[in-house]
Amino acid sequence: MFKCKAAVAALLPLAIVGCSSDGQLTATGITVTRSACPAVGIPASTGDITLFNPENSRDASAIDVVAHITNVRSTCDESGENIVSTVNFEIRGQRRDASGAREVVLPYFAVVVQGGTNVVSKSVSRVGLRFEDGQLRATATGTATGSVLRSAATLPEDIRRQVTRERKPGDPDAAVDPLADPTVREAVRRASFEVLVGFQLTEAQLAYNATR
Template identity: 75%
Template sequence: MFKLKAAAAALTILLVAGCSSDGQLTATGITITRSACPAVAIPAATGDVTLFNPESSRDASAIDVVANITNIRTTCDESGEHIVSNVTFDIQALRRDTRGDREVVLPYFATVVQAGSNVVSKSLSRVSLRFADGQARASATGSATGRVLASAAALPEDIRRQITRQRKPGDADAAIDPMADPNVRAAVQNASFELLIGFQLTEDQLRYNATR
């Protein structure tokens, strides 16, 4: 489980850096670019995980392993029927007790979300972190793929024309943001997707991350 509202709030739907432009709006020197590629984000409270020993304790002295997701890298292919986003990221971990070799396996999710709240797909994977004897740190690489129908991410033609129509200084609507129109805003939101990645946490782990 994770909080979609927090993830959506962290994303700028219109100004998304992506693979190619769906259209441009030029008005008094301002250019807006929209990509059909899903924005990539980590939902609130799922970017790190803390393991305890004993598991029931939440004392700082009982912290066993701490891991976090970092260095996210994304590629996107819009050439086919589906828009395919491939994401790789690093997982860095730190353990308290450095005695002996140890392997820690952590689950993580990749979820495609439409319009900020509609879950299109979700996959679960695992990553293995291997600590060498005497070493406090370990790292590994995770990956995820999100697929979106290109037709679902495309704006309706009338909306696209409204957004990309060039305005000239002096036009009555030259300084009006097209997104101020509720119909335009709703269409852009419905055609916007996010690829969310994070650790697959238990309710206790989510609660700890949210309240610490």
């Protein structure tokens, strides 16, 4: 349903903050560590918004305001039964006409996605870009929160051992990716979550972004 610009899951081809797994070299081999904290990203075609005046025009001369989401970062609290990720980001906008003070209110969404395709929850919020008189650019900050059950983000013990066990050079399966096993791959997929943020776009706005 969603596609992102950065390769953590098939769903995420952009900027991802907070990885769900990583590899670490040790003195005796390679170990893999895994965090239950969800990855964070922006689905493709939802990180930018363009407002036109008149609204139904798509001429470059009719572009009124453009804005994009940037500097996405997250903090994760794993201390409770629910793993809570708080996502903070900036929205930077530019308008065509600098005359007069103006506020432009933009809607944005936050979704929690399991396994790359299953939308667990969604919320929609709004943020105001305040342009002062004579100012072409404005910046605002947005925030979103995603909550995941620890039990859902925890791998079964036998799968966790396969994924995280230390692999020493010379071991018969040292170079074998544990995710090559379909059972392991599916268990990791089910336990993998993302928190995705983007502008809540209309069908027309999505179509415009997709064809730029």
